Structures are given as C-alpha cells and as structure tokens.
Amino acid sequence: MTNSVAFTTVVDDIDDEALDDAFKKRLGFGFWVAISWLGLVSLAALLAPWLPIADPNEIANGAPRDGILGDNFMGTDALGRDVFARTIWGARISLGVGFLGILLGIVVGGAIGIAAGYFKGLTDQVISFVVFSLLSFPSLVLALLITASLNRSFLTVAMTLGIVGIAPISRLARATTIQFAEREFVQAARVIGAKSRRIIIKELLPNVLVPMGALTLLGMGISIVAEGGLAFLGLSVEGEAISWGKSIVDGSQTRDLNQNSHVAFVPIFAMFLTVMALNFAGDRIREYTDVRETAF
Amino acid sequence: MARFIARRVVQLILVLLSVTFIAFGALNFLGDPLVNIVGPLAAIDYCDEVEAGLREDSYTSINNSRGDCEIIGEAKADFGLDKPVIQRYFTWLGNIITGDLGTSFQTQLPVSEIIAQKLPKSLMLMVMAQIIALAVAIPIGVYSAYRAGRAVDRATSVASFGLLSIPNFALGVIVLQFFALRNQWLPASFDDTSIGTRIHSLILPATVLGLGIAATYQRLLRTDLLTTLQEDFVHMARAKGMTDRHIMTRHALRPSLFSLITVFGVSTGALIGGSLVIEGIFSIPGIGSEIVTAVVRDDFPVVLGSVVVIATGFVVINFFVDLLYTWLDPRVRAS
Amino acid sequence: MPDPQLTVEDLYVRFPTSRGTVEAVNGVNFTLEKGQMLGIVGESGSGKSVTAKTLMNLLPRTAEVDGNIIFEGDDVRAVAKERRKHFWGVKMTMVFQDPMTSLNPVKRCGEQITETLRYHLGDDKATAKKKAIDLLEQVGVPEPSKRVDQYPHELSGGLRQRVVIAMALACEPSLLIADEPTTAVDVTVQKRLLDLLDGLRRDRGMSMILITHDLGVARGRCDDVAVMYGGRLVERAPTETLFADSRHPYTEALLRTIPRIDQPSHTRLEPIAGRPPELIDPAEECAFAPRCRYAQPDCLGTIPPVGGVRGQHEFACFHPANTDRGRQALDANLAAGQTVTGLQIQANAGVN
Numbered sequence: 011m012t013n014s015v016a017f018t019t020v021v022d023d024i025d026d027e028a029l030d031d032a033f034k035k036r037l038g039f040g041f042w043v044a045i046s047w048l049g050l051v052s053l054a055a056l057l058a059p060w061l062p063i064a065d066p067n068e069i070a071n072g073a074p075r076d077g078i079l080g081d082n083f084m085g086t087d088a089l090g091r092d093v094f095a096r097t098i099w100g101a102r103i104s105l106g107v108g109f110l111g112i113l114l115g116i117v118v119g120g121a122i123g124i125a126a127g128y129f130k131g132l133t134d135q136v137i138s139f140v141v142f143s144l145l146s147f148p149s150l151v152l153a154l155l156i157t158a159s160l161n162r163s164f165l166t167v168a169m170t171l172g173i174v175g176i177a178p179i180s181r182l183a184r185a186t187t188i189q190f191a192e193r194e195f196v197q198a199a200r201v202i203g204a205k206s207r208r209i210i211i212k213e214l215l216p217n218v219l220v221p222m223g224a225l226t227l228l229g230m231g232i233s234i235v236a237e238g239g240l241a242f243l244g245l246s247v248e249g250e251a252i253s254w255g256k257s258i259v260d261g262s263q264t265r266d267l268n269q270n271s272h273v274a275f276v277p278i279f280a281m282f283l284t285v286m287a288l289n290f291a292g293d294r295i296r297e298y299t300d301v302r303e304t305a306f
Numbered sequence: 307m308a309r310f311i312a313r314r315v316v317q318l319i320l321v322l323l324s325v326t327f328i329a330f331g332a333l334n335f336l337g338d339p340l341v342n343i344v345g346p347l348a349a350i351d352y353c354d355e356v357e358a359g360l361r362e363d364s365y366t367s368i369n370n371s372r373g374d375c376e377i378i379g380e381a382k383a384d385f386g387l388d389k390p391v392i393q394r395y396f397t398w399l400g401n402i403i404t405g406d407l408g409t410s411f412q413t414q415l416p417v418s419e420i421i422a423q424k425l426p427k428s429l430m431l432m433v434m435a436q437i438i439a440l441a442v443a444i445p446i447g448v449y450s451a452y453r454a455g456r457a458v459d460r461a462t463s464v465a466s467f468g469l470l471s472i473p474n475f476a477l478g479v480i481v482l483q484f485f486a487l488r489n490q491w492l493p494a495s496f497d498d499t500s501i502g503t504r505i506h507s508l509i510l511p512a513t514v515l516g517l518g519i520a521a522t523y524q525r526l527l528r529t530d531l532l533t534t535l536q537e538d539f540v541h542m543a544r545a546k547g548m549t550d551r552h553i554m555t556r557h558a559l560r561p562s563l564f565s566l567i568t569v570f571g572v573s574t575g576a577l578i579g580g581s582l583v584i585e586g587i588f589s590i591p592g593i594g595s596e597i598v599t600a601v602v603r604d605d606f607p608v609v610l611g612s613v614v615v616i617a618t619g620f621v622v623i624n625f626f627v628d629l630l631y632t633w634l635d636p637r638v639r640a641s
Numbered sequence: 642m643p644d645p646q647l648t649v650e651d652l653y654v655r656f657p658t659s660r661g662t663v664e665a666v667n668g669v670n671f672t673l674e675k676g677q678m679l680g681i682v683g684e685s686g687s688g689k690s691v692t693a694k695t696l697m698n699l700l701p702r703t704a705e706v707d708g709n710i711i712f713e714g715d716d717v718r719a720v721a722k723e724r725r726k727h728f729w730g731v732k733m734t735m736v737f738q739d740p741m742t743s744l745n746p747v748k749r750c751g752e753q754i755t756e757t758l759r760y761h762l763g764d765d766k767a768t769a770k771k772k773a774i775d776l777l778e779q780v781g782v783p784e785p786s787k788r789v790d791q792y793p794h795e796l797s798g799g800l801r802q803r804v805v806i807a808m809a810l811a812c813e814p815s816l817l818i819a820d821e822p823t824t825a826v827d828v829t830v831q832k833r834l835l836d837l838l839d840g841l842r843r844d845r846g847m848s849m850i851l852i853t854h855d856l857g858v859a860r861g862r863c864d865d866v867a868v869m870y871g872g873r874l875v876e877r878a879p880t881e882t883l884f885a886d887s888r889h890p891y892t893e894a895l896l897r898t899i900p901r902i903d904q905p906s907h908t909r910l911e912p913i914a915g916r917p918p919e920l921i922d923p924a925e926e927c928a929f930a931p932r933c934r935y936a937q938p939d940c941l942g943t944i945p946p947v948g949g950v951r952g953q954h955e956f957a958c959f960h961p962a963n964t965d966r967g968r969q970a971l972d973a974n975l976a977a978g979q980t981v982t983g984l985q986i987q988a989n990a991g992v993n
C-alpha cells in the first residue's frame with residue numbers, strides 16, 4: 011500500500027511540473043513585455059493632463075515642422091504643435107474608444123449570444139438572422155452608416171465601435187454556449203430543474219467568459235484600428251479632440267508626409283506597438299485558456 | 307443539391323431585404339430624414355412663412371432654378387415623409403430595384419451613374435489586392451507548413467504577425483511615403499490614362515491591401531495544412547513514396563483550402579473597408595473616395611446608394627463563396 | 642544461408658519533447674526472411690508503430706534515430722538519392738490502422754491508386770486506370786470499375802480498407818507492413834481482411850510485418866512473433882513455440898488475455914494489471930518489473946539483456962516463465978504474497 015501511495019505522488023509531481031511548464035511557456039516573457047507596454051501607454055493616457063508635456067493643441071509651441079529630437083522631443087507638426095504631447099493625448103481617445111467599444115460589444119454581444127445559444131428555437135433564429143444581417147456589412151461600412159448622421163463625440167464613436175463588435179462577438183458567445191449547454195453539468199442542472207437564469211449565471215457565464223478574455227484584448231486592438239479607419243473617412247471624434255487616427259490623417263497630407271514624415275509616423279508607431287501588444291497578449295491568453303491546445 | 311441551392315437563394319433574398327432595411331433605417335432613424343433627402347436645405351425653417359406668402363423663397367441650392375422651399379416641399383411629397391418608415395422603405399426599395407438610387411444633392415447626377423463610374427476602379431483595386439494576397443499567401447503558407455518550426459517558418463510567422471498588427475492605412479501611409487514620395491518608384495496617385503497606367507498606379511495600394519489579408523490567409527493555411535499533414539492519408543501518401551511536393555500540392559493543399567475559402571468572403575469585407583480608406587490615401591477616385599466626399603457634404607443619396615451597392619455585392623459574394631465551398635467538398639456535395 | 646531480406650540492428654528512436662525525451666524504441670533487433678510473415682505484438686505505446694514508421698522513413702523530423710536497417714542489401718537510412726525516389730512505395734510499403742482516414746477524402750479512390758502507378762512505373766492514365774481496376778478486383782472489391790470513380794466516403798469501412806490494400810500493393814512491393822490493419826473495422830470484416838492479406842502475400846511471395854495488439858490475430862498467420870514492451874523486443878519466437886512455450890512473463894500475461902483453445906471456454910480472460918512503462922527517463926531496470934509476478938531484486942538492478950537461442954527463441958528476462966529459475970521466483974513471490982516491487986499477487990490467479 012505504501013508503495014502505491016508513493017507511486018501516485020510521483021505521478022502527481024510530474025503532472026504539476028508539466029502544468030508549470032505549460033504556464034511559463036504559454037504566457038512567457040513576451041507576454042509580460044506586451045502587458046508592460048500596454049500598462050505604460052494606459053498610464054500615460056490617464057495621466058496626460060498632469061504630465062509635464064506641452065499643451066497638445068497649442069499652435070506654434072515650437073517652430074512648425076521641426077524634426078524629431080529637435081527643440082521638441084518628437085518634433086512638431088505643420089502648425090508647430092508638439093507631436094509627443096499630441097500622441098499621448100491621442101492615446102486617451104484611441105484607447106478610450108477602443109476599450110469602451112469592446113466592453114459594449116462584449117456585454118451586449120455576449121448577452122444576446124448566450125441567449126441565442128441557450129434558449130434556441132425562435133429566439134435563436136431571430137437573433138441569428140439579425141446578427142447574420144449585421145455581418146453582411148463590411149465592418150467599416152457599418153461604422154460609417156452609424157456615424158454618418160450622428161454628432162461624433164467620444165461616446166458616439168465608442169458606441170459605434172461597440173455596435174460593430176456586437177455581431178461577431180455574439181456569434182462566438184452563441185457557439186461557446188451551445189458547446190457548453192450540452193455538457194453534463196449544465197444538463198444536470200437542467201434536470202434538477204434549476205432556473206434558466208441560475209444556470210446561465212452559475213454554469214454558463216464563467217465558461218463563456220473564458221474565451222471572451224482573450225477577445226477583449228484582440229477586440230480592443232481591432233477597435234483602435236477601426237477608429238483610425240473612421241478618422242480617414244473623416245468620421246472620428248469631431249473638433250479639437252485628438253486621437254491617433256486623426257493625428258495620422260493630419261500627418262499624411264502629401265507635403266507633410268514627404269518632408270515631415272514623423273508627424274504621421276510617431277502616432278503610427280504608437281498605434282502599431284499598442285495593437286501588436288494587444289494581439290500578442292490576446293493570442294497568448296487564448297492559447298493559454300484553450301483547453302484543446304493545453305491538453306497535449 | 308437543388309433544394310439546398312433553393313434554400314440558400316431564399317436566405318439570400320431575406321438577408322438582402324434586411325441589409326437594405328438596416329442601411330435605410332440607420333440613415334433615417336439616426337439622422338433627420340429630411341436632411342438625408344435635401345441636405346443642408348433642411349435647416350431652412352421659414353417655409354411656412356413662404357407658403358403663407360409672408361416672405362420670398364430663397365435660392366441657395368445648386369439647382370437654383372427652383373426655390374429652396376419648393377424643393378423641400380417636393381421632397382416631402384416625393385418621399386412621403388409623413389408616412390411610416392416601413393412604407394417609405396418599400397417605396398425606396400421599389401425605386402432601387404428599378405435601378406433608381408436617387409440623385410446626388412451636390413452634383414444633381416443620378417447616384418447610379420456616379421456608382422457606375424466609380425465602382426470599376428474600386429473593383430479593380432480589390433481584385434488586384436486579392437490576387438496579390440493569394441499569390442503571396444499560398445506559396446508561403448505551403449512552404450512554411452512544410453518547414454514548420456524551422457527558421458523560414460519562424461521568420462514568416464513573425465512577419466505575418468507584424469503585418470496583422472499594422473493597420474492598412476498605416477501601412478498605406480508608410481508605403482506611400484517611401485515608395486512614391488521619397489523615392490519616386492511608383493505613382494502616388496491613380497492614373498486613368500490607359501489600362502496599363504491604371505494597373506501601374508494601383509500596384510502600391512493593391513499591395514498594401516493584399517498584404518494585410520495575405521497575412522491572415524498565410525496563417526490560416528499554415529495551421530490547416532499542419533492539421534492535414536497529421537492525417538493518415540498523408541502518411542499513406544508518403545508510404546506510397548510520393549514526393550513531398552506532390553503530397554503538399556496534390557494531397558494536403560486541397561483539403562486545407564476550405565477555411566481559406568470561408569475567410570475569402572470575410573476578407574472581402576475587410577478589403578472593402580480597407581479600400582474605402584486606401585483610396586483616399588492614394589487618391590483613387592473610386593467608390594470609397596466618393597463615399598468619403600459624400601459623407602463630408604451630407605450627400606446622403608450617394609452614401610446610401612453606395613452602401614447598398616457595396617453591402618449587396620458583399621452578400622452576393624458570400625453567397626457564392628458558400629456554394630463554392632459546398633461544391634468543392636465532395637463529402638458535403640453528396641449530402 | 643542467404644542474408645535475410647530485412648535486418649534491423651540496435652534500433653533506437655527518441656523524440657525530444659517539452660516534457661523530456663521520449664525513448665520510444667530502445668535497441669530493437671530482428672530479421673525477416675523473404676516471403677515470411679512477422680507479427681509484432683504489444684500493448685499501446687510499446688513502440689510498434691514507431692518501429693514501422695522508422696522502416697518506412699515516416700518519422701517526424703524531430704525524431705532521433707540510431708541503428709542499422711538493411712533491406713535487400715540497401716541501408717534503409719541512407720538510400721542513395723536517385724534510388725530513394727522509387728524505394729518506399731515500390732519495394733516496401735505500409736497500410737495503416739484506420740481506413741476512414743487513410744484515404745484522402747477529396748480524391749477519387751481510383752486516382753489514389755493510379756498516382757502511385759503513374760509516378761513510380763510511369764504508366765499512362767489509361768493503363769494505370771486499368772491496373773487499378775484489376776487491383777481492386779484482386780482485393781475483392783465488387784464493381785471495381787464503378788469504385789474507381791467514387792470518393793472514399795461513398796464506401797463502407799471494409800471496402801475502404803480493401804482500397805487501401807490495393808493502393809499499397811499497386812507497385813508489387815516485396816515487403817508490406819500492416820499496422821493494425823483491422824482494428825478500426827467490424828469484427829466480422831476483420832477476419833476476412835486478414836485472410837485476404839495472408840492470401841495475397843502467399844500468392845505474391847511477399848514478406849509482411851503484421852502489427853497488432855492481439856496475439857490471437859498473429860496465431861495461424863505469422864511465421865514468427867515478436868513481442869514489444871516499453872520500446873524493447875522482449876521475446877521473439879516462431880509462433881507455435883511462443884504459444885506453447887513462452888518465456889517472458891509479459892508474453893505469458895498477454896497470452897492470458899486471449900481465449901485459448903486448450904482451456905475451458907469459461908476461463909476468465911485477465912487484463913494485465915498496472916500501467917505501461919514511463920518512456921521519459923526510464924529507470925535502469927526491467928521495464929516490466931512493476932507489473933511482473935516473477936520480479937526479483939536483480940530485476941531492479943539492470944536491464945535484462947536478450948538471451949535464449951539467437952534466431953530461434955530469444956527473450957529478455959532474468960527469471961523466464963516455464964523454466965526452473967522462473968518457477969522458483971514465482972513460488973517465492975507467491976509465498977510472500979507480493980513481489981519485490983510491491984505488486985500484490987495471489988496463488989490462485991492464473992496458475993500455469
């Protein structure tokens with residue numbers, strides 16, 4: 011008997027080790043680098059008003075069209091506005107609409123996806139049809155349709171990005187729900203006669219939320235890029251508000267782009283690094299939470 | 307199969323109805339429908355007085371042979387703005403089915419004419435982008451799966467990851483700066499002189515759009531191929547002594563193309579969105595630039611008409627992709 | 642005596658993985674004479690398929706292989722570049738376990754047979770198709786001229802395995818390796834397929850390696866049987882000898898898992914207690930020791946070398962069954978009620 015106990019302990023040790031390995035492997039160094047960058051950018055965005063940087067909208071803060079590492083750290087644009095300050099302030103709106111957008115998408119899309127997957131029948135058919143119709147628009151076209159006749163404030167742009175996300179997210183939530191609704195523990199709860207609401211909240215939601223975790227990061231990246239796309243259509247936030255998308259548009263007027271490419275390239279670089287960090291971290295989390303892949 | 311197609315066609319019609327309704331509804335519910343029909347004129351608020359003969363009509367519209375209030379009155383009557391949205395939708399739907407997409411506020415040209423003029427340029431851009439994407443992604447995808455885990459594969463993984471993280475407008479701006487402005491290797495804007503100049507001037511924007519979806523294609527194809535390469539029939543083909551090349555192209559590729567075909571539809575959506583933006587960057591007078599201009603000028607008939615044409619095209623493409631998918635897989639074809 | 646058709650010497654195969662190196666095959670030796678049928682038997686994970694894949698050059702690139710494999714005078718691991726093209730698939734070929742997945746779902750059955758003929762023999766389309774129909778006829782596929790144009794999913798499991806066999810036989814190989822060819826099909830179809838394979842190899846004078854985890858399948862078909870455990874060949878003997886007079890305790894245990902004709906039909910079939918050996922960092926001891934009813938302290942000291950009569954009856958065990966040494970060891974363990982590894986054993990469980 012003692013022997014067999016010793017035997018199982020050894021086996022357990024090995025499995026734990028493998029799990030540890032898997033954990034280190036999957037999240038890894040790159041993941042933490044990505045998270046650090048995201049943390050840094052978010053912090054800069056949040057604290058922008060209190061940071062010792064130039065007023066982003068002050069015209070002739072420096073000589074117009076000054077290059078990188080001149081009097082202004084990241085140079086100035088055609089109006090002499092500080093590019094570095096504008097990029098940090100741009101992060102406020104870009105990250106802001108990205109985050110709010112994906113949050114809205116996940117809450118609404120998740121809810122209707124779960125409803126469709128759980129209740130099936132007519133509910134599912136109606137929801138699926140609407141979702142399918144929404145997916146029949148290229149996403150930027152859908153965003154354009156919504157914003158075209160609205161006043162484009164921070165909130166309406168975030169809302170637009172959110173609405174665009176609802177359809178694909180709800181599809182994922184529906185698929186996950188269907189997958190889990192067939193599992194024993196949910197079936198068992200149903201047999202016992204648990205209320206739908208209870209089953210959804212206690213049994214389904216936690217499981218559906220897992221793939222959503224990765225989606226938050228990936229989707230935020232998509233939203234940030236979508237804001238840029240809207241900016242190029244002239245449909246991002248109106249007025250003096252600064253976003254990365256608007257800054258890139260500002261800098262890509264032919265003359266500026268040729269001689270002062272930093273005006274466009276600095277926000278491009280910021281957006282690129284941020285989106286890459288979001289994609290990278292999202293991918294890692296997805297791999298990490300994907301049971302199929304960790305099983306081997 | 308016939309029944310399957312019939313079901314799909316019914317579905318297609320339903321989706322088209324719903325898509326046109328969403329487009330119509332979005333512009334009618336979110337904005338003031340009157341603005342959507344007469345544009346800036348809708349701001350005029352003294353038409354009651356004009357009607358009562360208390361003041362003169364004004365002539366600010368481009369078409370100034372008619373009075374502003376006269377135009378507003380006609381619009382209200384034509385579009386039945388006092389009627390329920392559903393009814394207005396069907397009137398409008400009836401019009402677009404007969405090919406009448408309305409008239410531009412700005413140019414007074416029929417929207418269908420504008421689209422007919424602009425759309426071919428956009429289509430050319432998108433077709434070129436798809437060709438570039440497939441031409442880049444398929445060989446690289448096959449090769450990276452074949453060399454999975456080796457240096458070539460890792461390098462392509464990093465490259466496609468980078469490509470997926472760079473928004474197409476950003477890539478467009480960078481490419482424009484480097485290839486067209488700083489070094490004048492390729493044109494910075496569209497040249498409509500001949501078919502040759504058209505293709506030549508679309509190389510840069512099409513490459514920018516193509517590379518973005520190529521990364522998606524490459525990743526997907528690689529993953530699918532790796533799965534397929536685990537299959538027994540691949541081992542069997544190797545046991546039969548077939549060459550690696552034969553196995554990759556004749557055995558593994560086709561069953562691995564299915565997900566590529568499914569995303570072909572989705573990527574067309576990304577491509578449409580991308581070309582809206584890229585057309586602006588590379589001064590291509592296509593439907594994307596037209597929409598952007600129309601949005602800025604509140605020229606809603608043009609916006610609505612273009613969106614409806616784009617969405618319809620997108621739905622129809624996905625419909626055919628679906629059929630193609632079914633037709634390509636003999637297992638599905640049989641059932 | 643001429644050289645054997647196939648000689649495998651000191652074959653080692655390991656797979657580096659994130660959890661450590663999997664030692665899948667550890668010093669396997671065997672030979673196969675022309676026209677003979679060798680059965681390789683062992684439970685799941687014992688290294689049967691890896692051995693076969695090594696012969697067929699089908700291992701993933703990451704695999705580390707060591708040892709010599711000589712087939713008809715060629716060093717299989719270093720076939721000259723020009724000959725490689727028409728080596729596997731022509732001289733030596735393999736049939737896999739699952740007919741559902743061994744056929745490419747999006748290619749017609751006929752094409753999957755003809756592509757081999759066209760590539761290796763340079764046949765033109767029409768000739769190849771005719772040959773394919775002939776082959777299907779030979780392997781007992783009804784209406785062969787219709788089948789060539791069908792897709793795999795249109796055929797039943799048994800028919801598909803016949804197509805796979807026809808595919809493998811297309812270039813008239815001199816050695817066919819069949820890796821559990823009947824595990825995935827119906828029991829009723831199983832025997833017919835095995836008899837078909839046996840008949841085909843006799844007609845063609847082809848050698849064959851039949852891999853199975855069921856000793857009963859080997860009986861009456863194989864000339865020799867090799868038993869694998871933990872990546873090693875633990876016993877090898879002419880089939881009848883193995884059944885009548887096995888030496889290795891693992892073989893003995895395996896034999897008890899199949900119905901025997903010389904025992905009353907109600908005799909309980911015993912599964913082998915315990916789990917298969919760890920292949921990552923295995924201890925320097927007999928891999929079967931934790932499950933062995935004969936195990937003694939010396940079994941834990943070294944790995945038992947292969948002994949017995951070379952080329953006749955070989956086995957790797959310090960206390961072989963059906964010998965005095967073995968009986969003494971078993972008696973001692975029975976008296977103690979357990980073996981040196983702590984395995985509880987009882988006197989009445991399956992006395993020989």
Ligand SMILES: Nc1ncnc2c1ncn2[C@@H]1O[C@H](COP(=O)(O)OP(=O)(O)OP(=O)(O)O)[C@@H](O)[C@H]1O
Pocket residue numbers: 656658663665683684685686687688689690691692701854920
């Ligand atoms: N590519 C690989 N990488 C790592 N380990 C492998 C690989 N291929 C096989 N193995 C391991 O080698 C061992 C032997 O596998 P093998 O497939 O030869 O077993 P088998 O005797 O054929 O079993 P079965 O009856 O299940 O087919 C197993 O533990 C397996 O996990």
Ligand code: SF4
Pocket residue numbers: 889890891927928929930931933934935936937940945957958959960961
């Ligand atoms: S008796 Fe010893 S050597 Fe023989 S199988 Fe058992 S443990 Fe191994």
Ligand SMILES: [Mg+2]
Pocket residue numbers: 689690691820
């Ligand atoms: Mg096997």
